Amino acid sequence: MRPLTLSRLLVHCAILGAILFAVVVVALKLGAVPVSLYGLVRDLIRVALGQASQLSSEHQLIVFNIRLPRIFLSIFVGASLSVAGASFQALLRNPLADPYVLGISSGASVGAILALIIEPHLALAPAVAALFTPVGAFLGAALTVTAVYFLGRREGQIDSSTLLLAGIISASFLSAIIQFFMATLSGGNYHGMAYWMMGELSTPQQPIVSWILRVGFFIAAGAIYTTAADLNLLLAGEKEAMHLGVDIRRVRIVVYIAASLLTGLAVSVSGAIGYVGLLVPHVMRILFGSDHRILLPTAAFGGAIALVIADTLARTVVSPSELPVGAVTAVAGAPLFLYLLRRRLA
Amino acid sequence: MSSSARIPASGALRAVAESFPNTDVRLSVEQVSYAYSANPTQAPLFTLEATSFQARPGEIVAIVGPNACGKSTLLKLIAGALAPLSGRVLLNGFVTHALPPRERGQRIAMVQQESPLLFPSRAWEFVLQGRHPYSRKLRFESHDDVLIARNALAQVGAEHLSDRWMDQISGGEKQRVILARALTQQPLLLLLDVGAQVDLLETLRKLAAANRYTVVVVTHELNLAGQYADQVALFQKGKCLRVGPPSAVFQRELLEQVFQTPLTVELTSSGRPRVIVPSAK
Numbered sequence: 001m002r003p004l005t006l007s008r009l010l011v012h013c014a015i016l017g018a019i020l021f022a023v024v025v026v027a028l029k030l031g032a033v034p035v036s037l038y039g040l041v042r043d044l045i046r047v048a049l050g051q052a053s054q055l056s057s058e059h060q061l062i063v064f065n066i067r068l069p070r071i072f073l074s075i076f077v078g079a080s081l082s083v084a085g086a087s088f089q090a091l092l093r094n095p096l097a098d099p100y101v102l103g104i105s106s107g108a109s110v111g112a113i114l115a116l117i118i119e120p121h122l123a124l125a126p127a128v129a130a131l132f133t134p135v136g137a138f139l140g141a142a143l144t145v146t147a148v149y150f151l152g153r154r155e156g157q158i159d160s161s162t163l164l165l166a167g168i169i170s171a172s173f174l175s176a177i178i179q180f181f182m183a184t185l186s187g188g189n190y191h192g193m194a195y196w197m198m199g200e201l202s203t204p205q206q207p208i209v210s211w212i213l214r215v216g217f218f219i220a221a222g223a224i225y226t227t228a229a230d231l232n233l234l235l236a237g238e239k240e241a242m243h244l245g246v247d248i249r250r251v252r253i254v255v256y257i258a259a260s261l262l263t264g265l266a267v268s269v270s271g272a273i274g275y276v277g278l279l280v281p282h283v284m285r286i287l288f289g290s291d292h293r294i295l296l297p298t299a300a301f302g303g304a305i306a307l308v309i310a311d312t313l314a315r316t317v318v319s320p321s322e323l324p325v326g327a328v329t330a331v332a333g334a335p336l337f338l339y340l341l342r343r344r345l346a
Numbered sequence: 347m348s349s350s351a352r353i354p355a356s357g358a359l360r361a362v363a364e365s366f367p368n369t370d371v372r373l374s375v376e377q378v379s380y381a382y383s384a385n386p387t388q389a390p391l392f393t394l395e396a397t398s399f400q401a402r403p404g405e406i407v408a409i410v411g412p413n414a415c416g417k418s419t420l421l422k423l424i425a426g427a428l429a430p431l432s433g434r435v436l437l438n439g440f441v442t443h444a445l446p447p448r449e450r451g452q453r454i455a456m457v458q459q460e461s462p463l464l465f466p467s468r469a470w471e472f473v474l475q476g477r478h479p480y481s482r483k484l485r486f487e488s489h490d491d492v493l494i495a496r497n498a499l500a501q502v503g504a505e506h507l508s509d510r511w512m513d514q515i516s517g518g519e520k521q522r523v524i525l526a527r528a529l530t531q532q533p534l535l536l537l538l539d540v541g542a543q544v545d546l547l548e549t550l551r552k553l554a555a556a557n558r559y560t561v562v563v564v565t566h567e568l569n570l571a572g573q574y575a576d577q578v579a580l581f582q583k584g585k586c587l588r589v590g591p592p593s594a595v596f597q598r599e600l601l602e603q604v605f606q607t608p609l610t611v612e613l614t615s616s617g618r619p620r621v622i623v624p625s626a627k
Contacts, residue, residue: 001470001496001508003487093464233475237461242427244531245451245479290465293486 009294016301020075023305027071027312032320033062069210073201074311074325075304076213077270078280080262082303083221085277086284086295087259090231091252092149094160096340098278099263102167104144105199105274106174108267111140113181130208134216138264144170145260199273199326201311209269216265220258221300227251228292235290273307273326275333280306282340372560373401373535377433378423380416394419396433397586399579403534403558406550408571411581412605417564420581421539424562425456437535451479455528458539460520463512469523470508473499476530491530498529501556502549521546529553538563547574568621572596573614580604593619 025044029035043055043063055064081099088097088104099105115136119129148170152163205213230251233241238248266273280302281295288294307325310332314325378397381390394416401407409417422428424435426442435442437453445453455476463472476498477491487495499505504522507515512523521540528536536559538550547563547570554561565571571578571592578595580587582604588595596619598611609623 001474001492003470003474003492005486009486090464095464229478229481233478235464235467236472236475239427239458240456240460242447243425243451243454243456243458244475245448247447285465289471290467291471 004291004294009297012288012294013297013301016298016305020301020305020308023308024071024075027308028063028067030312030316031062031067032315033058035059035063066204069204070201070311071308072210073205073213073269074307076210076217077201077266077273078276078303078305078307079221079300080213080217080266080303081273081276082280082299082306083224083296084259084262084266085303086281086292086299087224087231087255087262088145088277089281090234090292091255091259092152092158092163093234093237094158094163095282096160096164096278096337097167098275099141099259099266100272100274101164101171101278101337102145102148103169103171103174104141104148104167104260104263105267105272106171106178107144107147108137108141108264109272110174110177110181111143111264112137112268113178114140117181117185127208130206131212134209134212134265134268136264137268138261141263141267142257142260144174145256198324198330199267199271200314200322200324201270201307202315202322203269205269213265213269216261220261220265221296223254223258224262225293225296227254228296231255231292232290271324271326273329275329275337276303276306276310279329279333279336282336370402371400372403372438373407373424373562374436375399375420375424375433376436378420378430378435379432380419380423380428381431382419392416392419393584394423395585397579398433399577399586399589401560401562401577403560404554405576406547406554406561406563406574407577407579408575409562409564409579409581410566410568410571412566414583415581416584417581418539419584420579421456421537421562421564424535425454425537426450427456448479451531453533454535454537455531455533456537456539457521457524457528460524466511466513468508469504469510469512469515470495470499472512472523473508473527473530476527479531494532495526495530498526499523501529501553502526518543518545522549525549529557534560536561544570550574568596568601572619572621593617596621 025040029037029040039059040063043059046055047064085098088099088102089095099108112133115133119132124132148163148167149158151166151170152158154162230241230246233244233246234248234251242248281299284295284298284302288298307329310328311325314323314328317323376398378394380394382392383390392414397420399407409420411417419428423430424442426435426445429443440453442450442454473495474487474491477487477494481487481491496505496508499508502522502525504519504526507519507523512520515523524540525546536550536553538561540546550561550563551574553559563575575592577589578592579589580595580600587600587604593613596611598609601611601621602609607623609621611619611621614620
């Protein structure tokens, strides 16, 4: 018997944090303009010491104004998608659940696009306008997950394969709507609509949007973490969890709203990036077990690490051109999805 | 294991004291009825007619009857998982259905056919989950919780399964682990809806005596009920025909009518009734 302790949780998180830091340093170094490791470390130390003014202007621009914000974006998008995936897997009792597979990301994209279309007509203050897209994406995600949940039920019970089919069909239907918007609105200023179809992180975001993403991530992931012990019991089924004192209705509402929020936030800045929410929680379960009190934080770190790596690959492998990061995650994730599906059917 | 140290119910829950002239009674099922219907405007598909019985600490009550007679429904009503159509179920004076989930989890443990786990976990992890109704949010299991879980595994004779994966042990072993998890809840009332076997009932008999649990078990093994139960409730088509000690309930004419088969009832040397179905031999 080796129950989970706070110190074990912190040690694992510290290790993953160190790995994330190393990955970030490498990601800062790699790119179309070469930056020496020595120069990078020197600059990082200068920034840490508050001597940012001594940086060479070229490094300042490339490393700190272009690469670093993009890496921060990858960290929070990856962590959000991964935590949302782990939560949906427990709540829908389906190991293949993930915001992308279930069409929730596509729903969030439609919501975000609608928000972008409506927003210029409302003459909002800039701060409110910045919130408009994430809120639209959240509503799109929440509506889609509700629809998929009810479509995926059979005789009052969630049926795994029905749920997956409902999700995949919803995703394809919603993609058609996105295609429609892309075709009819191409003249407008909807910065590269292809973005919504296959996620990418190259669009620079306003600082306020980045802040909304970070604060929103901590609030939503924190809310899900308060239900971590309840999610463990839900793995054995709702009936059993109820007899062990889990308030199922409360857990369901908290996790649905928070996981939809995470999906909406991620999609509103990066479009629909697939498979991070599916793949990362499974890897973390193999490494650290399926106790959500350790799974959720490690999945957040793992998602961040995975997406920083994927985005670095996306911007370097076909340099000076770029791949959408969603293509990179799909190349890695789709075979794993098929492997998990086959193993389940076997 | 002490079952006396328990967190008191919150002030919002008023004990229904006047209905307890006999303070020795722990579980009181009072005129409880229920109806299932697909659609509220239609006639119910199944009804459970008003049922009453009482049980004291340390007593085993067996609910027996043919399939689809309402046994499991009654157990869910006792557990507070379903709201009765009329009547009420009181546990130490509290209406079980009105208890908040956490308070209910500290008082009532249910052992039932488990759905398969979504992701594998070890037996000890599974047993520790029985401490959930006592845990506070974001807190990890304490040393006491681990001791209670170990003790529970020992009480059901499953210590050796502690480090095994739940999906790699046999059905009978799994049932013991599930029972151990129920014991870590330190319940007043232990409810079982599983295929009852001799060794399980023997374990229950010992546990009920040692920990003063009130046990309600659903079974269709008449002879196990006759041998181990203090009270038997006989059901047929949603109607409780008789409640009482096994010797009072196991009457030949009554059982023949319920089970639609000729049989004989004899008394064993210990004074327990035994049902013999000639055609089965």
